[in-house]
Amino acid sequence: MRLSRTLISSLMLSAAVVLGATSAGAEEAFDLNAMIEAAKKEAPITVYDSTGKIVEQAKAFSEKYGVKATGVKSGAPETLEIVIREAQANNVKADVVILADAPAALSQIVAKGYAKSWLPTDLAKDIPALYQDPLTVVLAPNVWTYNTALHDKCPVSNIWQLTEAEWKGKIAMQDPVGKPSYTDWFNQLATHADKAVADAYQAQYGKPLKTDEASATAAWVKALAANSPLLTDSDGAAAESIGAPDTKESFVGLVSTAKYRDNKDGMKLGLCAGLSPFSGWTYPSLGLIASGTKSPNAAKLFIRYMMTAEGIAPQAKDGKMSTNTTIGLPDNEPSGVGKVRDQLLSYDASTGGDDWEARQDWQDLWSLNYKK
Secondary structure (H helix, E strand, O other): OHHHHHHHHHHHHHHHHHHHHHHHHHOOOOOHHHHHHHHHOOOOEEEEEOOOHHHHHHHHHHHHHOOOEEEEEOOHHHHHHHHHHHHHOOOOOOOEEEEOOHHHHHHHHHOOOOEEEOOOHHHHHHOOHHHOOOOEEEEEEEEEEEEOOOOOOOOOOEHHHHHOHHHOOOEEEEOOOOOHHHHHHHHHHHHHOHHHHHHHHHHHHOOOOOOOOOOHHHHHHHHHHHOOOEEEOOHHHHHHHHHOOOOOOOOEEEEEHHHHHHHHHOOOEEEOOOOEOOOEEEEEEEEEEEOOOOOHHHHHHHHHHHOOHHHHHHHHOOOOEEOOOOOOOOOOOOOOHHHHHHHEEOOOHHHHHHHHHHHHHHHHHHHHHOOO
């Protein structure tokens, strides 16, 4: 039954992508000045994002272009509900949404026509095709992390080591049952990098992986869950377990690079560079425009602004990476993730529909095998 739902979802998303590509191709040559002038004649816009940085980003945008924008911090579930409700009522107030739940966004609002992706064509050459449709504005890295006060380097070199007795109860991470991005990551691994997971097993143990599970990823997830990881309800709690300056216990775990800014206050977080097969993974924030916005030029202008170094700067400080390849991270970004970008599993939104359908399966696999 799940396969049929997945097929339907995939067809809907494919249709949305085709329509988006058609409209993008039909657009005339990009004229930034004309867009700015048109935007100035439109009503103010409201922009929703899950980070509080959106408030200062919207303010800076308004000052730069003379186009009024208000930034609102809002979690992805709340934002999705707002977009759906406003679209159904034909009363759009949320003009632009930056959504960190790609599968839900694709399935719940893009496929249904409530919001659409728009690509600034003058920047297209600098944005990899993987991130163009739907437009991914920024990638938030989650990285394997260790305590630099206890170790000179990461104490593990292969993710399969985390399933061994030595690390039983010593892995800190958010609970995948309550954090959909983690189950999406599992599905992305299984869909796009399962061979890398299997190869990592063979590299660690010198023999091919034999499993009754559907994939090498499923076998690893099952083994990880059974190794009694310390599950937290927040990224901050996981970071504290790993990097607290006074801790005597060695934990390894998954932490957002945004938490590395706490190193300036004494935390001891270090990135596990060179971990096989990946040092971490990136999760996308899609930039979408409400289909019923009354300020389409202002909305597009804001999306384009977010794709520039100036626009994304407040988030880049936290290690969030623009998909515009001409934009790097600041030299003083504390995690150093920019140096290992090629060691991260990049999210592929083309299979976001399958991630959405597979969430419950991965949650069940985790729950059935998790041991406290």
